[in-house]
Amino acid sequence: MEAYIYDAIRTVRGKGNKKGALNTVTPTHLVTQVLKELRAKHGFDPELVEDVILGCVTQVMDQGANIAKTAAQQSGYGDHLCGVTLNRFCGSGLESINQAAAYVKSGFSELLIAGGVESMSRVKMGSDGGALMMDPAVALPGHAIPQGVSADLIASRYGFSRNDVDTFAAESQRRALAAEQAGLFKSRINVTDVNGITMLTKDENVRPGTTVETLSGLQPSFAMIGEMGGFDAVALDKYPEVEFIDHVHHAGNSSAIVDGASLALVGSEAVGKKLGLKPRARIKSVGVMGTDPTMMLTGIAPACRKALKKVGMEVGDIDLWEINEAFAVVPLRAMQDLGVPHDKVNVNGGAIALGHPLGSTGCMLMGTVIDEMERQGKGTGLVTLCIGGGMGIATIIERV
């Protein structure tokens, strides 16, 4: 049995702060709107959709109490529709697609909706507590450090300078702006309010005119916490070959904090025929891989190798890559590790420019890569994200 992606769409991304365009709507509103849009676009019988699998990282307050079920109930699809919320940190949005694919491939389900949501302006990142960073019995032996310090550790360990990461960040902004201007974000929808008034039509965080020079004035974001929290020393305990942590990351070369939601329609070949839908892509392989929790953000390359190996593919077989730009150094290190040229990676920009709504990003990248594969007429694509705590996730797709 094969699993197909019939569509993958996303909202525009609003800045994830109190001034952000989407700050005044709830994450349930965002998901519900995408659910309705998906149904309106394809006109399928909602009775056929069995479940909503939704990635969401900070599952408290607005996002607590199973937001997938909450949105399913609001969607108007009917009482039959179930919802499950999962958390694989930044890999959540892709994990939900992979799980949906597994249901379909096993024959347990015919049609599901999978994706993710994060309203970072309303529910603060890290506000769900947890033992990873806060329980001494876990964090002390785990050499836990904040992600930003991990990113700076990777740069220090693998020799990426401030100029390297700023150059990458400026290019992300340039590509995103070019894609916006060329109208390449085909699977993106506007967000409207309760009256149907449009709230936002473009990704709010893209900054035209960003250059290495404009970035050079920004102060490092993680130097203070690295020193005061003792985390630089914790990193060196684990990686003693690094003399000191070079704090190269700042607000301009790290992923932007934003609000947004995204959903994919995943189903079997048979259900597509029944609904008269043409699949946009087939899910070919998936992989997750755990890595050292201190360096944390280097799981991409091993996860990709694993996914490639499962289907006898090699790095060179992939036409287009979406590598999540959690921090500039993450795709830089992944490209270095895998030997992938930058012109195949994030060709329409990434999270540094567009933003990284944690639980949603994986599914957003899926929509982006499918749009671009169709535009360029390419056959294979790979979506991958680094994940908190030291994990990586990858999904390989091909056009059908």
Place this chain on the structure above:
Amino acid sequence: MSFKNKILSYDIDADGIGLITINMEDHPANLFSPDFMETFFDVTKQAIADDKVKGVIVTSSRRMFMAGADLKMLEKEVTDAEAFYQNSLMMHKHMRDIETGGKPFVAAINGHALGGGLEVCLCCHHRIAVDNPKTKIGFPEIKVGLFPGGGGTAKAPYLMGLQPAMMAILQGTNYTPAKAKSAGLIHATIDTQEELIPAAKKWLMETPSAVQPWDDRKHKIPGGGLFTPNGVQTMVGGIGNVRKLTHGNYPAAGAILSVIHDGIQVKFDRALEIEARYFTKVIMSKEAKNMIRTGFFAIQDASKGKAKPAGFDKYEIKKLGILGAGMMGAGIAYVSALSGMDVVLKDVTMEGAEKGKSYSTALLKKRVSRGKMTQEKADAVLARIHATDDPNAVKGCDMVIEAVFENPELKAKVTAQTEAVLEADKVYASNTSTIPITLLAKASDRPENFIGIHFFSPVDKMPLVEIIVGEKTNDRAIAAAIDYVVSIRKTPIVVNDSRGFFTSRTFGTYCSEGVFMLEEGVPPAMIENVAKTKGMPVGPLAVTDEVSLTLGILVYESDPSPNKLPEQDRFYKIGKMLVDDHGRHGKKNSKGFYDYPEKGKKRLWPELKTIFKSDVETLDKETVGKRMLHRMALETFRCLDEGVLTSTKDGDIGSIMGFGFPIYTGGALSYIDYVGMDTFISECDDFTKRFGNRFSVPDSLRAFAKDGKSIHEYGKSAKSKSEIGSMLEPELVAYANSIGIEATVDDLKKDTLAKVYAQLGY
């Protein structure tokens, strides 16, 4: 009714106020011990049950309230975790009976209330202390590898707030009564001892409350609870900083965080279970045992002069002569004058002598400006130092310490010069750090009075003094040197003569092993960082820079011995190459293994990686760490074996206080037990094969390991000469084998006997 035993007395006055006065007659101090608890809980139980009693005051008739837990009780090996845990719970139950019995208790704190003593006070609903700034109130347990296990860790956050409580317990902060009050540990201070009991009684009569804050639902934790922005920041930052400071080597530190983190989220009685559980875990740890044994008992004994040979009165030093007013001489003058001695500080020129004295002027000024000393006292100390360029000025001194340049001819000259005016029975000491005392003593007419007193730099900060016994040095001189070191409040160890003595010789192996790994391709940062991760205060490359590479070359070239060890040659050659080819002299010229920019931090010289072809895959970090620590431990054992060290404790103390060997291991000899003697030997064997003979394990250690005993038993199996002489042949062979001598019954008995005598030094 009233009650009295050797622990405390209990009386009830006409107003129905009970007074418990602690006075543990059989102990030098009031201590939180099983004996104390038994009586104390008995009496408090009676008081609570007694309708005539309105409230209870707990105080002490000693100078201190209570000094802390009885470490003797904790030094004993705890092997049964379940039993220890249950006992802890029982103790908590008794303490909780006091807190929840409905009858108000007041702690009337007349003096030091530390550790378990403070925890007794925390059982009381109200705490008043006499406002004496010399009184210490706090939790010092961390200093011996423990943490408050009598409810203190669970309670402190309720009183002080999460972050202050965490810091106070992690750092072992001592508070004055005034500061303890502002920190929330006590409620009130009172000016005089006389007012203390009346004030306590007044509170009981007027405003008693018998509810503890941790039992009061309305009580708010100062600064907020765990799941507040402040609480989260405190915990996350606390974890990072604990690893930064301990590198995971001190289990007590992590346990403190866990008790606070896990405990603050549950009802108080359940928090005590958590505290008891972690306390059990920590008390059973090797680290706590090591820190109690070496860090507390051994250092305390040594600091009191326990090593002093018996039968000598205190060697009084009213006037001390110091020859050479360089950095060491100036430092020795300062610490000696500070302890009340008159000091003659002699240098070749008056200018040099005055410059040496000005060192004390500067240090005293700092003390006064920090409020640690009055101007009058500082003036008096300074007035005791007499700078001079006259060699005859040491006439009438009770002891002379020579601290001139490390040159045997020069030292011989000043020895003769001094002995010409020094009274014949006075002790003459050299502060040499490298030249054998026996050699220097050859210039003396009275070598029996000639001894080494080796200070460390900077003298005013370094707590250890190494006393070196020359071939002819007599016990009287040793006793005098120990008396001197104790009187300047430093800790002596006594070692026998050998090049580099104990500390310099052993510490040299640390530097050389670091440099060897650099040569082999281990990245320099890895060497430095792993050393710190293992608990060394400074990396081997940084410390070699401090000493200077040039000095290492000088010492090697001036050592006349023809058969130097291969590792000495190797270390020399690397140093020589760095100095001659690259101009890397050390910190002095701002170019060593590190660059020393005028502004900013020192950074490793980037060229090192090229010169030595550094590769991160050369060695794993565990091996890097073990090579440094194993090698120091092995050299320390050799010192013990050769009789340079005469006790394992001196090796432990000397390594910890002399060059910062990590205290969680118990010291450089206890380290062998810490690693496990068999593991230590097999790893050294492996290192011998991979890295060279400097890791070869002495046969004596290999033989001793078969007995499965602690390293502290080493040498204690030595039998007396007459015992050995009366052994039957098979018995003798077995004994010879046990002390590392290869012998069989086929050998001649007299040969075996001679070998055994030689090994034991008979």
